[in-house]
Amino acid sequence: MAFPSPARLHRTIQLAFVLFLAWTAWELYGYAAWLDGKGAFVPRPPAAEAFLPLSALLGLKRFLLGHGFDPVHPAGLTVLLVALASALLCRRGFCGFLCPVGWLSGALSRFGERNGLRCEPGKRLEWLLTLPKYLILGLLLYGFMVRMGVREIDWFIMLPYNLTADVAMLRYFLEPGTATLMVLAAMGIGSIFLPGLWCRGFCPYGALLGLLSLFSPAAVNREAAQCTGCGRCRRACPSRIAVDRQKRVSGPECVGCGECVSVCPTGCLRMSVGYGPTARRMPGWFFGAATLAILFCGYGLAVLTGHWNADLLPLLTRHGLLPPFP
């Protein structure tokens, strides 16, 4: 049986996670309604904590300093660790395969490409458009990771706000303000013309994973002798990387999606692991399979060690956040 192309595998995995997260959001909606006293009890889906990256960053600092796993949002910390491991081992696999924003961004970029709307900014503008996410990341790391000590983190973790942060996030997107709608619309429409506008330019999570991916031995290699310079790889790349001008794509923007490998007519693009002549050629499904393996290993380990699903009911009771009995 022939394996699907890297692009098909990439989009299939992305879609599967979008559907899973849509189901997660539905479950969270039921839980939020129960908290409001408007329905029967629905268990809180731990996977929703994947949307609490700041809480996960604080949990990471606490964990690294030997103060244990985040007791309130352990799944959020697990997802962050999975994302960091995927960046280190297989080129931002979290962005390439698991994040729903990456899926939406890719779909918008393909729409722009098919309809001839895609713009190609010059080198200097490209560089400028990439900068904001590092500034945002720097501010967040300084404000949350550097300035906050463990005692402050422990205090924050137990705040009623943090206990229901997943619900607050859901409500934020269900009832967005005008400013939020305008930003979402600008990013959505902008991504049609400039692929990956949000991911490449503004997402601090992607910036962090991109910096870590610089240490990854995985890359996309281009065999220059076989390249015809057709530019298909560049136009297919959801991260606006000039693949056709690089010998080894290993920069912070590559998410390892394999879209470039799939469209290359000469087969001169290859996924590889390692450096120089000893680099090992990998099959097209490698980055996707490696990302899933890291995710399921992380999830399995978290479940087995009791670090996935936190029972928040006693804490909610203590803060008087439970709904009134009917």
Ligand code: SF4
């Ligand atoms: S850059 Fe941010 S929004 Fe884009 S795929 Fe990565 S984590 Fe998701």
Ligand code: SF4
């Ligand atoms: S260079 Fe290739 S693998 Fe990397 S993001 Fe672009 S299309 Fe995906």
Ligand code: SF4
């Ligand atoms: S798609 Fe292949 S042949 Fe065409 S420019 Fe890219 S690497 Fe070269």
